[in-house]
Amino acid sequence: MHLTLKVWRQEPGQNGMFQTYEAPGISEDMSFLEMLDVVNERLIEEGTAPIVFESDCREGICGTCDLMIDGQAHGPEKATATCQLHMRKYNDGDHITIEPWRAASFPVIRDLAVDRSALDAIQEAGGYISAPTGSASDANLTPVPKDAADSAMDAAACIGCGACVAACPNSAAQLFTSAKVMHLNLLPQGQAERWKRTEAMVETMEEYFGSCTNHGECHEACPKEISLDFIALMNKDYVKSKIKNRKLSGQK
Amino acid sequence: MTGYSDVLDSKVPDGPIADKWTNHKFNMKLVNPSNKRKFEVIVVGTGLAGASAAATMGELGYKVKAFTFHDSPRRAHSIAAQGGINAAKNYQNDGDSVHRLFYDTVKGGDYRSREANVHRLAEVSVNIIDQAAAQGVPFAREYGGLLANRSFGGAQVSRTFYARGQTGQQLLLGAYSALMRQVNLGGVDLYNRQEMLELVVKDGQACGIVCRDVITGEISSHSAHAVVLATGGYGNVYYLSTNAMMCNTTATWRAHRKGAMFANPCYTQIHPTCIPSSDPFQSKLTLMSESLRNDGRIWVPDSFDESRAASDIPESDRDYYLERKYPAFGNLVPRDVASRNAKTVVDAGKGVGPLKNGVYLDFAEAIARDGEDTVRAKYGNLFDMYERITGENPYKQPMRIYPATHYTMGGLWVDYHLMTTVPGCYAIGEANFSDHGANRLGASALMQGLADGYFVLPYTIGDYLSTSLGHDPVGNDDPVFKDAIADVTDRTNRWLSINGTKSVDHYHRELGKLVWDYIGMERNKNGLEKAISEITSLEEEFHKNVRVLGSADTLNQSLEKAGRVSDFFELAKLKARDALVREESAGGHFREEHQTEEGEAKRDDENFAHVTAWDWNDEATPQTEHREQLTFENVALTQRSYK
Incomplete structure (x- = not known):
């Protein structure tokens, strides 16, 4: 499927802004974070700094992953951490907005990573x-x-x-x-x-x-x-x- | 390469096995309470082993500095362990004992572990449960309020304690809470988001570490009287494994390069029940608890070109290969046996699923026998997880499973005190090699991590520290620290200057394929030799052509990964060499040349009842092999048979 991502990019100490990325050729079996991995590999090949986001166990237990997806913490699937969300929840042509956790007590470190x-x-x-x-x-x-x-x-x-x-x-x-x-x-x-x-x-x-x-x-x-x-x-x-x-x- | 055992002194105390640890605790030198505050100890890693060790040493009065590269100590990968923790409590009155747990662990490890260490592990296992319960770990309970147990592979007694399917999480939260209590009391200084990139050694003794702050990129040094590495295993050398994305070998590998010998890197546990990968961009594999094999039946279609859905394949066209080959244990054979058999049928072309890369784990019979509700009560959370990942409903169609790398039994060589061959540098938990031999039993990793951290290291480290009473740690301004900082800075900046064409992940994936194909579930001489040459050329390309963008003075995940993958390349070569010299099959190490007529692992106790430990030379000279002979005085060596 082909997706359009609107992703929050922010350098340390500067104001952030949304950037739009096209994500063609995404398999529905991928997890949401694997989709971002693919986008990042393409960005690296183009010479653009990859999107920073945090994750570790990718089994929904370590609590490291933390994305605001279309305004919902951890995205649309109930009782599911971001890392366990899969692309079969989405359709070809979807636009997805990805932001960091929004809270004054969680300052943004870079892009989608917060403290x-x-x-x-x-x-x-x-x-x-x-x-x-x-x-x-x-x-x-x-x-x-x-x-x-x-x-x-x-x-x-x-x-x-x-x-x-x-x-x-x-x-x-x-x-x-x-x-x-x-x-x-x-x-x-x-x-x-x-x-x-x-x-x-x-x-x-x-x-x-x-x-x-x-x-x-x-x-x-x-x-x-x-x-x-x-x-x-x-x-x-x-x-x-x-x-x-x-x-x-x-x-x- | 003769006279192997000369250099390695295991320091196992004399006396009957059941008395060794008790006597040794009495014989070790102590540090008096008012002197403890004069000693500084660095602990790297805050998983079960690291958090428990840092908390306990903080309680004892040592000045502890705990380092983690996570944002919080509680993120460490111990948190993902599902099944449980073994302990010889014998609460079930079913004949368990310290000796039986010891015996099962030595046998399960295919007689390649050190008896005295394993016995001590079994002894302190009972204290771990007491400690964890007192901390508020919500273990499963019977209605009367007493602790519940379940049984696990490789044992005939019920000795596994558990907290739903999240035992690792709960034990880690217990150790983490003890650690945070010490942080609050001032006994432990916690350094988050600090990745250790070098061990610093002066006059042959470990005296500190160099870290990079992953947020600011600042490179700093920290000194202490002793350094404890609790940084986990090297399973991510396969790229795809059940390990977390950031698990890596860098801390242990850097110690290896500074003189800590690396033992048995060829021993890797491949867990039989994981979800097969679905596309080339798969980032990791997910484990489904081994407990599923209690009720699920494993099978593949008889025919090579099967295209029917599982439910349309009649019984007569199915091969329940484990039940057929191992009538006594059936689907409950140990992990290594189950894994290898899955590989055999998939390699033969009978794999199932869109990529033909799995075998069926079928619950139809259990559902028909016990009802769907009973099966849901037992495995509901696992079934849900499976459906979330695959989009398939395991109540309606069989699960697809395939083995994946899960745990590494090899690691830094340590003596009975858990000290590496660099004096003052200790390795605990999965980072060392000591207790699981060639194969780890289920529910024993949590036990070992906490045994080392709560009950072994805090005693043994005093014996070493007491000898340096009156000596301050080497100062941070000493040239050894300045040199180490310069080295780390150079190495870090080098990645940014290569400016090649391919991402770090690309090379990690390619490396993983080679390691999986040649040093995976089955190894042979040709393949291993090929692995060494192919890994070497891929490594050269990696150093010339990797592309790391951005700068070093900020959060830069590609830069972090580049260093880790570089160390994985070096480890992979050693792993192949280790597998090559071990001309036998044992546990997680299966050499095709060494199997019985029925295709089972064939050990060679006469020539290989030893630990292989590798000593670093320099970039140009491969490591030198050393051996620690293993003696078995309390367990008779037998051929494992599960027929």
């Missing part, structure tokens, strides 16, 4: 259980109800791609943060640091990202279909943390 390190800052603020190596007791000493383990796993399936932020009209990171918070808060192992974790991660999130106004676009764009329920649970824990943590400070 998502703000997500790591949230994780660093408390996204862990303090269990130094060697200190663990036998794993079966702490039974975890199957429902709790399953819910925690539903949250932990988040791949940290940032599509939720890109899709949100407010560039909020509530879905990402709630997935990380609730993965740990739902487990017995995560209780000791529950309130401290929630407070620290939510407040770090607010330093970088916009506010949630319950649009739900994040869930629609999420390649792992992380549930909005986790945002509700996180909000509940955050309110509680304000009481629980204050109580702890009062004991000093």
Whole structure:
């Protein structure tokens, strides 16, 4: 098939603009990123710098790929990361617009690559259980109800791609943060640091990202279909943390 | 090339195998807690091995610098592991034990691994599960809340722990969270987007690394008392593999060129159940979990020119070749056997699919027997993934599968301490060669990465560091660092000045074809010799004719790839030579000249029960071969049979 691509090109430190590229001879079995690989090889042969975009595992699990395709984070296929999108979703003659994630907290590095390190800052603020190596007791000493383990796993399936932020009209990171918070808060192992974790991660999130106004676009764009329920649970824990943590400070 | 074993000292401790590690931990020198902060350690790579090692050493009090070329440590390719992690917990009461896991791993590796290392791996496997559960890894649970297990190839007990089909992701998130905790506490300095391009050695000891910032292009050096490489395997030498796009051998290869011997590069695991490639621009291959072989039946049409759809081919015209040849194990033969048989039938012209490059994996019988809902409950996510990639519905027509490169058992040679032949330089996880012999069992890669990182290296590195108490690391202004920075800068700029006609990917693809054809699932003397000469001439062309556009002072993905592909060329030649000198078949290394009458791998224990380790000389002189003799005192060597 023959496609026409409108691609965002941006040099570091400069303003970006759309460039149009023709992409003839694309096979429907190709993945979307393989289509871009082909376009890039042709650009190199012409002597034009290839389009920078990021990807790694191309299996939908590492969370590196991050394209805004026709205004949708990760493109038109539901529950699918960009790397798992295939060209059979498109028709001959289609025009496709490709942009980087759009969010002030994800500055553009070059072309379609953005800096998502703000997500790591949230994780660093408390996204862990303090269990130094060697200190663990036998794993079966702490039974975890199957429902709790399953819910925690539903949250932990988040791949940290940032599509939720890109899709949100407010560039909020509530879905990402709630997935990380609730993965740990739902487990017995995560209780000791529950309130401290929630407070620290939510407040770090607010330093970088916009506010949630319950649009739900994040869930629609999420390649792992992380549930909005986790945002509700996180909000509940955050309110509680304000009481629980204050109580702890009062004991000093 | 005689007296091979003189140079290689495995440092395996004396004593009965079950006591070696315990005694050794007592005998090693310790670094007292207040002295630990005086030691700096560099860890390159933040996958399971690297993240767990950096976090644990940070907890111990060492000053750790962790490097990753990703934007975040959690992107490392460990994240893509699906199936599970083995551990000798015996929670199922089915007769598992440390000794049985040890035995299965040595046997599965076709008796080409080091007994003492494997036993230690089996011992610490139980601690890994405890550690991961305490970190909040959401392992699958039974209704009573206790841990669930599944069984995996090459074992007769149920010892695999899992988190849906995303075990690697969850274990990596666990290790990553421990790492981020240390970053927050100041125990670890994290360097994102830094690609290691050189190991720096002074007076024979590793003293630091040189990195390129992939965003700004800045080349900088970092010094430390020890350097740990946790940079994964070399599977992308095949171009098409299940590895992530950026996986590469550069860190380990640069260490090799600085004196770290490279062991057994011919051992590569070809995973039997991957989705066949669909066009020449295929960028990578996708693995479908091995668990599918529990219920799927593998077959090809009897006739060479079959054009009917699978469902129209009657039973009488089908060849269920694994069931026919291996009645006892059937579709569940080990990975190497399943892969080679698929190649045989496809090479014979019986392949299926538009490119005739696959075999059928058919669930019709399982669906008829158990119902579609049961099959969906077990494999639903895999079936969905298959449909997304191929556009075919595996509930209605059989899947098409074909083997693909998946894991590399070879790697930097390490002793019992996981130290390479460069003192102060360690290799852990897939980057070393030590535990899987000639073939890795399923669910053992995660186990080894975390064993090395959480429970082995943090002990053994103290033994080395304690000897340099009172010595500061070599200063960053030392000439060795300045020279290394100059070298890396020259090398980087050279790619931009060639200005040839073909892209880096073009050469990588061509290299991959040669490696797959001649050093793939089956190798022979003629092919390997041809591989060496053809790879050499392609490499020359690459250096003269590659086109890398843009500049070095910015994000330039072609430039990054050029360096990696250049190192793959050198590795590919060594891989061919290694395959050439190993005149036997073992695990993932199948030499056509060495097979039984039934076409199975034929080992030669008398002459080849050793590790081949290659020592770098210089550009003009090929590596020198060394050998570490393997002794088997606790496992009897037998011919593997799955009939």
